[in-house]
Amino acid sequence: MYRLSRLRFLFPIGLLIAFFLDGSLSKVLANQFFSFPYSMVSQLVLLWLVLAYFFEGTVKIPLYGFAIAVGVLSDLYYSGIWGLFIVLYPLIVWLTKFLARLFTDNFFNTMLIFFIDVVVFEFLNYWAFVLIGVTHTNIGDFLLYTLAPTLALNLVYFVVLYWPINILYTKALAKKRS
Amino acid sequence: MRKFFSNRRLVFIVVVLVVAFGLMGGSVALRNRRQTPPLIQQFGNDIVGMVDGVVAYPVNAAQSGVNSFTDLLNTYSENKKLKQQVSELAQAKVRDQTLAKENRELKKELKVNKSMTDYSTISAAVLSRTPSSWQKQLIINKGQTSGIKKNMPVMSAGGLIGRITEVNKTNSKVELLSNTSESANRFAIQISGSGGKTVNGIITDYDSQSNSLVMGQVTSKAKIKKGTKVTTSGMGGVTPKGLYVGRVTKVTKDDYGLAQKVYIKPAANFNDVNIVTVAELDS
Numbered sequence: 502m503y504r505l506s507r508l509r510f511l512f513p514i515g516l517l518i519a520f521f522l523d524g525s526l527s528k529v530l531a532n533q534f535f536s537f538p539y540s541m542v543s544q545l546v547l548l549w550l551v552l553a554y555f556f557e558g559t560v561k562i563p564l565y566g567f568a569i570a571v572g573v574l575s576d577l578y579y580s581g582i583w584g585l586f587i588v589l590y591p592l593i594v595w596l597t598k599f600l601a602r603l604f605t606d607n608f609f610n611t612m613l614i615f616f617i618d619v620v621v622f623e624f625l626n627y628w629a630f631v632l633i634g635v636t637h638t639n640i641g642d643f644l645l646y647t648l649a650p651t652l653a654l655n656l657v658y659f660v661v662l663y664w665p666i667n668i669l670y671t672k673a674l675a676k677k678r679s
Numbered sequence: 680m681r682k683f684f685s686n687r688r689l690v691f692i693v694v695v696l697v698v699a700f701g702l703m704g705g706s707v708a709l710r711n712r713r714q715t716p717p718l719i720q721q722f723g724n725d726i727v728g729m730v731d732g733v734v735a736y737p738v739n740a741a742q743s744g745v746n747s748f749t750d751l752l753n754t755y756s757e758n759k760k761l762k763q764q765v766s767e768l769a770q771a772k773v774r775d776q777t778l779a780k781e782n783r784e785l786k787k788e789l790k791v792n793k794s795m796t797d798y799s800t801i802s803a804a805v806l807s808r809t810p811s812s813w814q815k816q817l818i819i820n821k822g823q824t825s826g827i828k829k830n831m832p833v834m835s836a837g838g839l840i841g842r843i844t845e846v847n848k849t850n851s852k853v854e855l856l857s858n859t860s861e862s863a864n865r866f867a868i869q870i871s872g873s874g875g876k877t878v879n880g881i882i883t884d885y886d887s888q889s890n891s892l893v894m895g896q897v898t899s900k901a902k903i904k905k906g907t908k909v910t911t912s913g914m915g916g917v918t919p920k921g922l923y924v925g926r927v928t929k930v931t932k933d934d935y936g937l938a939q940k941v942y943i944k945p946a947a948n949f950n951d952v953n954i955v956t957v958a959e960l961d962s
Contacts, residue, residue: 517734524809525731525807526738527807528806528808531808531950531952532948535812535950537890542810543810578723578731579818581816583703583705584698584700584706632700633703634707635813635860646887
């Protein structure tokens with residue numbers, strides 16, 4: 502039960518911190534993230550949502566609701582354009598659930614699923630922004646200068662944060678039972 | 680095997696797509712037309728901005744700690760260079776004061792009240808940056824209550840960095856000059872060419888490969904030298920005259936060989952902005 506578990510506090514607070522860290526890290530490390538012409542997009546929120554699905558165990562976190570909520574925040578605060586992240590985050594949650602059924606549950610498969618999630622996320626983001634005219638970079642530039650560095654950054658996030666988050670969840674869930 | 684696109688799912692996907700694109704198109708149109716976003720959006724942004732302050736504070740503190748440490752390592756060599764500049768600066772400052780005073784007196788004589796060079800400034804701190812490779816936006820911690828309005832130019836230590844695009848009550852968004860979106864606002868700038876001629880134009884694009892601003896469609900025949908300083912021209916009536924933009928690095932012909940294309944290296948580093956100054960035209 503989500504309502505009775507400690508994840509009730511851990512998950513939303515972690516989500517908020519991930520959300521604000523995305524922006525803060527982009528500002529503080531702008532020289533590294535946006536060194537011309539490359540640009541890396543920090544996606545800690547995505548990482549938190551995906552890992553929450555894998556670590557939640559028997560506790561069912563209402564991930565779609567939180568994904569929509571954080572999508573609203575992103576649209577409002579970071580982009581100022583409505584309607585993109587509010588759809589993309591729940592979609593990625595759905596995609597993760599869909600893919601998780603096809604793979605057995607281990608570190609490398611989780612990483613592969615996260616990899617696919619980030620690719621799909623960035624592709625749809627790019628496609629939507631091209632359609633509404635926010636950007637007009639061509640697809641080659643997108644692949645080389647945005648997608649590749651973004652994947653690199655987020656996989657580093659994944660490798661660094663997988664075990665700490667895993668321990669966090671294990672502890673939070675263990676306390677519930679005792 | 681179960682059919683992937685069942686009727687219900689297909690309808691759901693289409694509806695979501697239509698709503699999403701409707702929202703996106705609508706909000707882009709709304710943003711371009713209105714001076715301020717709808718009240719609900721402002722309210723949400725203010726709340727989120729306040730919470731962001733709590734999370735951003737330790738991160739920014741860590742950054743300034745690291746910065747002061749690296750600054751300390753450079754101090755000796757920097758000090759030598761700066762000492763030389765300080766003596767020149769004092770002279771320039773005094774001259775500037777004298778000229779400003781003379782300018783005021785002459786304006787009074789001519790009964791000109793305010794011109795495009797009279798502006799006041801509002802300082803703000805940068806809270807955060809949009810984590811996106813296409814929307815190059817900063818979020819700053821001053822808004823309507825501090826007198827910030829849409830389209831005001833924003834400067835950082837070095838020079839011009841962008842323009843205010845969205846104003847909430849207590850925070851606002853700044854679109855950087857490195858943004859290449861089609862709706863990005865472009866600044867009117869001027870360069871002094873050969874023979875005392877002034878070349879006017881606008882920033883038409885940003886070249887991310889060389890990190891330079893592009894001033895396209897320059898039909899003037901005046902020769903522009905490399906290294907010439909570029910400033911805003913004050914045309915259009917929103918941006919004050921004489922804000923420093925950068926220096927000319929390259930002058931080429933455009934694709935059709937008819938007009939000149941000027942590449943400008945921006946004076947400010949768009950990726951290292953902590954404090955910004957918003958310029959407000961006195962009127």
